[in-house]
Each structure stands twice: as C-alpha cells, then as structure tokens.
Amino acid sequence: MPTYLRLVRELKRNYVLGSIIIVLGIGFLLMFFTLSMTAREVWTVAVILVFSLGVMLGTETIVLRSHLAPIRRLFAAPPAEPAPWRAAYVRTHQLPKKAVGRVLGPHYFGLAIPAAGLSALAIRLDYLNIPYYLLLVASVAAFLLAALHAMAEFFLTSQAIRPLLLHLRGEALARFGEDLSLGGRVLVSIRGKFRWSAFLIGAFPLLVFTFAGQIRFSDVYRNNSEYWQWQVLLLAIGIGAAAVGAWLLSRDVEQPIRELQDKMAKVRDGSFDGYANDLYADEFSRLVGGFNHMLDGLKARERMNSQLIQSYITTLAATLDARDPYTAGHSVRVAAYSVEIGWLAGLTLQELEVVKKSALLHDIGKIGVRDSVLLKEGRLTDEEFDMIKQHPATGEKILKQIEPADAMAELLPGVRSHHERYDGKGYPDGLAGQDIPLLGRIIAIADAFDAMTSDRPYRRGMSVEQALGILKDGCGTQWDPALALPFIEQTTEREQEKSAPAQAAASAE
Template sequence: MGSTLEIGWDEYGRLILNLCFSFVIMVLAELRQFNKHIEPIRHAFAEKEPSLDTLRSAYLRTHRLPMLAVKRIFGPHMLGLSVPSSLAAAWMIHSGLLHLPYSYIVFGIIGAVLITSMHALIEFFLTEASIPVLLRHFREEALAKHEADFSLEEHSHVSIGPKFLISCTLIGTFPLFLFSVMTQVRLGSLSGTSMRTYWAWAGLVVLLGILFSMIAALLLTRSVQRPIQQLYAAMNEVKDGSLLQMQNHYSDEFSRLVAGFNMMTKGLEVRERQNRQMLDSLFTTLAVALDARDSYTAGHSVRVAEYSVIIGRLAGMRGQELDNLHKSALLHDIGKIGVQDSVLFKEGKLTDEEFDQIKSHPVLGVNILGQIEPQEKMAPYLGGVRSHHERYDGKGYPDGLSGEGIPLFGRIIAVADAYDAMTSDRPYRQGMAHEQALGILEKGRGTQWDPELAALFLSYFGKICGSIGAGYPEKTG
C-alpha cells in the first residue's frame, strides 16, 4: 500500500520510523503471550522427573498450540503493530508531519486485518505440522514413567470443515480485498460518483470471489469428510467384532486408505479364524484327554457335545450361542479331573462319601474353568458345566435348581449326557439299546429332564410321546 502513496521521501522516512517503533511493541507483546502459551511445555522439559499431571498439561497444551497461534496473531501480533502505528500516524497527520487523509489510517487497518488473516492461516498449518514430535515425546514419557497413555485423551481440535472453509475463503478473497483497498488508495482523487461506481464494481467482484471460494470449500470438505466418515463407521464395526470390507470407489489417496483397511480386516479375519480353530482344538483336546483316563468312556464328551448341538439347533440356537453350547458340553465333565480314580472307576456300589465326591465334579469344573483368563471369556460355558446334573423336578445337584431356573445349557447337556451314558458300555454293564434309552428319556420328561428339550431329542430319533420310529444313528467314538 505504501507504494501507491504520493508523498515525499521525508514522509516515507517518518512512516518507516513509525513502523519500526510499532514493530518493537508488537515483538514485546507477542513474546510475552508466546511465553505464557508454552509455559506448561517448558515446565515439563525443565523437570527431571515430571509428574503425570505435568505431562498431561503439556500434552494438552501442545494440542492447542495451532489455535493459540491464531489467537496470538490476531491479538498481540496485529494489535501490537496496528494500534501504536495508527495512533502515531494520526498524530503525525494532525501535526502536519504527514500529509495524508485520515481515511488512509482506516485503509491501513483493513490491510492489516487482511495480512493478519493470511498470516494466521499459514501459522496454524505450520504449527500443526510441527507439534507431532512434542506430542509423541510427552506420550512416551507418560508411558515410560507412569504407565499412562494420553493417546485417548480429549484434546482441542478443529474439524476439517471449518479448516477448508476458512482456508479457501481467505485464499480466494485475500488478493481481491487487498487489490481493492490498494486501488482505493491509488484512485483517491476520483470524484464521489466515480468512487461509488468503483466500489460497486469492486464489491461485486469480491462477493463473487467469496461465493466461489465457499462453494469450493464446501465441495472439497464433503469429498474429504465422506470417506473419513465411512472409514470411522467401518472401524467402529470392526471394534464391535464385524470384520467387514469397504467398497473402494475412490480415485485418489483415499483409495489406498480403503485398500489398506480392507487388507487389515482380511488379516484380522484370518487371524480370528486361526484363533477360533485353535480354541476349538484346545477344547476338544481337553475333552479327549479327560475321557482318555478310562477306555470305556472314550469319546463321551465329544458325543455329548454333538448331541447337545443337535438339541440346541432344534431349539432355534444359531451362531455364537450354538458354539458356546458346543464348548460347554465338551467340558461338562472337566471337574472329574479332581475326583480320585478309585472312586471314579469303582465298579461296585458307591458309599455316600464316594458319591459326594462324584457329585462335587460340576463345582470342581466351574472352579477349574474360573482360573482361565480372561474370566469373562469363560463365563458362557460355566452354566452348562455346573448345572448338567440338575433335575427338572429340583432333585438334582449341586444346587437343587428346578424347571427353567436351571440354565438352558445345563438342561440341554443333561439330556445329551444321559442318553450317551445309557448307551455306552461300562466295565460293569453293557450299554442299553437305543430304544430302551429313548424310552427312559420319554418317561423322565418333566421330572428328570426338561420336557420340551427331551421331546426335541426324541423327535430327532423318531420318538414322540412313546412312539418309537426307525433310523437311529450308530454310536461313534
């Protein structure tokens, strides 16, 4: 703007002195504010062993530095320069040391606001690009010295929408505003009518510039926010256990992000499948190892699990619930590990004390499984393990539960366990025929076993209400 003025060299010199004087005031005011802004950060570096609160304060202040930079530019930076220089210029005009209209001071302030806006924009993005190293340092310090993670801390941030809107508007309109003001100074000698015509034209150009800049900012914001929102929604799905694949219909760098996300979920899916297979094998191995103690009961747990899944599927179970039933049935007798062999494999009649040992195996099983971490992952299996010897009429053990007060898995496993126990060979007896075992299940419906679940099992073998059909499966294992 100074290049458009028609003044002498001595007046230019006074303007430069005014600018230098104002610049010193600006530097002092801005340094004071800057030192205040970085005080928590400086304090964290000054301490040999910074506390967690000190590190958290420095971490959060570092996140705020970009916005604080904008405030500093619009505060002590702009005012520290503009206010003293405007007052000094007004005094020089009043004293005759500067031959300019007072209106030029207003134009100068407008120009200062325009320059400050662009300066603040650049300062915001430069500061935002420089703070990650500080954030990483404070986070690592907190992790190393206090085992605390700041990565999930709430922090001040500016969303993409306002960033793009303000940036595009400033970039699109800053040259127009500045050119209009400088032209006003240059054409200061025009008549009132000509000046009004000029500002009508300049105002239209500026408005069109603002309009196009805002439209461009909105379109750009939407094109960036849409894939970000989709990625964020997809990550929430992954967090909840759904390993979905995103549709990749982008033609820019977001295409690589989506492709990377899909590769990540594919990798997680493979790992999840491997973990599931390993867990299934582990449960089966435990069941087989338990049954291996006695050659006469070999395969008992696996068969009970198969029968339980049949009943569960007929009862409407699907997916994870059916899988939980299968695992619970595989481990239903795990507590027998704690029962002495002399009692467990005794061929004659058990004494009361020995029978009490046998009856303790459901509770022992729950105690064993309760030692496995994480405990909440084992919780779905405990009900079936503890209650598979409860009776529908309440005369079972260990808790004497009755009816639907018995956990569903326990009621299902009770039917499957009884059928396999009756049809399996023992050292002291031959296994029953299928028809005989099914007849006992029919008679025990509503007393020993859940009537509906027992009916489902009988129906699968072609027997309902005493009518026996053909087509029984051969016992395996």
C-alpha cells in the same frame, strides 16, 4: 528438556519469520506501494509500526508462555504419576490450534489497536495526510494478513510438535508402561483444516486486491456508484467461489476418511467382513487397497486362531473322555445337544459357537478328580460325591489359567454352573431360576439327557422316551422349562419320524 527447548526455539523462529514475511513484508509492501506518502509520513508510519510490533510481540510472548506452561512444568520437575504426562501430551497436540488463537488474538489486536490509535493521533496532528476511513480499511486488511499468518503457524506448529510427542510417548512408556495416545479423539477436524485453508487461499488475493484498489483509486472513483457496485459484485462472486471450492475440496477428502473410520470401528468391534469401497482414483485408492489387504490378513489370522482354539478345546474334551471308556464321546454329544437347545432358544450363530465350546469343556474340572472316585462303578459315598461336586469350580479355575486372561472368559459361566438346579438346590453356588447363567441352564439339560441315555458300567442307558419323561417331570424344579420343553418336543418329533418307517412296515405285514 532439550526436546522442549528445541520446540520453543522452533515456535519462536516460525513466529518471527512469519511476522517478518507476512506483516512486515506483505503489509509494508502493500502500504508503501499503495499509498502516496511524503518522507515525513513514511517515518511516522514506520515508528507507529515498530511500536505496535513491540506490543504485539510482548502480548504474544505472555500468551505463548501460558500455552507452554504445563509442558514446561513437566520437564522442570518430572512427576512420578502418569496423569501430568497425559495432560502434557494432549496440550502438545493442542498447540497448533492454540497458535491460530494467538495469531488472531494477541497478534492481531496487539498490532491493530496501537497502530490504529497512533495513526488516528498522527492524522489529527497532521503527521499523516490520509482519510480516517482508511484506518478501518487497513484494520480489515490487517486481519486478512493475520488470518494468513495463522494458517501458516498452524501447519508449521503441527510439524514442530512431532519430536516432542515422540519424546513424551517414549518417556511415559519407559516410566509407566503406558503408550500415550489420543485414543481416536479429534482435536482439529480434517474438514475444518481444509475448508478454512482453501477458503483463505482462494479469497485472500481477491480481498487484498479489492482493499488495495480501494485505497489506490479512492480519489478517482470516490463518487462513482457504478464502480462500487461492480467492486461489491466482484468481491461477492470471488468469495462465493472460494467458499464453494473449499467445501468441495474438504468433502472430497473427508468422505474416504469417514468411510475408513467406519470400517475400522467395525474391525475394532471384531467384525472383519466390511471391506472399504475402492471408489477413488487418487492416493486414497492406495489407502483403501492397503486397508482391505490388512483386513484379509486379519480374517486369515482370526480363522487360524479360531481353528487352533477349537482344536485345543476338542483335544481337552477328548483327553477327559479318554479317562473313562464308558463316557467316551460324552462331551461331544453334550455339545451337540446344547447347540440344538440354544438354536431352539433363538441364539445367534456367534452365541451358539460359545455354547458349543463351553459344552465341550463343561466337565474339564473332572481332571482333578482321582480315578478311584471318577471311575467307581458302585454308589459314591457322601465324601466322594463332595469331591465330584467340586469339578465345576475346578474347571473354571483351570480355564482361568489359560492366557490371555479373556481367552476363555465367555465359556466360564457354562463350566461353573452346569450343575445348578432351577429350584436353587444345585451346586456349586446354589443359584436359582434366571440367576443361573444361560449357558449353565442349557448345558444342564444336555448333560442330563446324555447321562440318562448313555450306558454306564453299573446300568444300561434308558430309552429316549424315558429320558424325555424325566426331563419333562423336572421342568421348573431341576431344569429351565423355557429351554427344556422345546428340546423335549423337538426330540419327540424326531423319534417319531425315526419309528414311522418301522411302524409302517409292521402294519404292512
């Protein structure tokens, strides 16, 4: 509550000081030094302004209370769920923009409408001796003052809300373990802030001078059309220059910010190759340099993490293969065949890396199978085969225990489904056709090919030609033909190239 009360005090102080400096200070100075008024007229104007200021402050107080209501309720009775804290956090971020609305709304109309109405009545009752059209000029000038006040309130409120934002984040983190954030949501654009601020700074003095000059010299130049033409031309040129300057300034600031946002979006998606272009000679050069330096650090860390994971996976596969000297190297060979099949299927390098890792770990679940079954040289009993059939699900369960939870998520489909059959007669889930994950269909072919061509204690490995024939016969029943046939064709061509020199030598003899 003290943080909230401090914010309210600061908002009220900023508003009152802004009103005194801009409305009473600049406004009164322009009015009393521009108009020639009698003492009676000065008192009349003073009474009108004091009454109008009272109306303005009253409407401003009501609107400010409505803007602060969600935050005030939060601190009056802190809720036990995070949603109101999120809403209060967003509302606090909205206060600078709402301050602009308060000043241009209740502030301006709360002052201008009563002041213009009472001034018109005073003119009618001869308490003021000024033309009615000057009330319109004064209303436009008052709007310019309100715009200047709104700009000041925006930037002052932006600074005032920071302690409350930190307090809300700390409370939400302590109560719910949630770090409040806008998550990239833009409530007020840099372009809007810079364009309107720069335009107002450039145009305000020119407009105020024009209106003050109009009032001051209206009697002298009232019927001089050349003066009016010159004044309108000068005003148009000045406003145009302010608008162009504001646009150039906002574009110069917005461009590097947009580029950095685009690069950060790529980093968020996992790409660390997009350096920001260092095309700036101002402070943005430091920002770009810092971003690129951070990117180098992220790339080095990602490279190290990738190496650690690859080493970890290779070690797991080697540990499994070491249990049986007859299957040594099986996981590595299956990984190589799987990558080849994936490459023939048109997978990307990133997808092939997932294929390789999943294939290296495809039999990790056999760690849970006892040696008497796993290393048995003879035919397995039905009970023993059922134990073997559990290793895909066991492997998935083992990998799911690795932290963080999503570290092995991409590899799980291949580990679980590499013994599924294309006709739906495989295990552990009995999936068929395209319902089998792509990783499972790829590894199933590679696993079967290596098993057929490798020696076992109870048999010698068959020739590559025989294994390829079995693969071909099983296309559409045991294996996915779209994946198996290109592998068969490629391997056949490779074997023919190997045998060509021997055949040529035999023919020469």
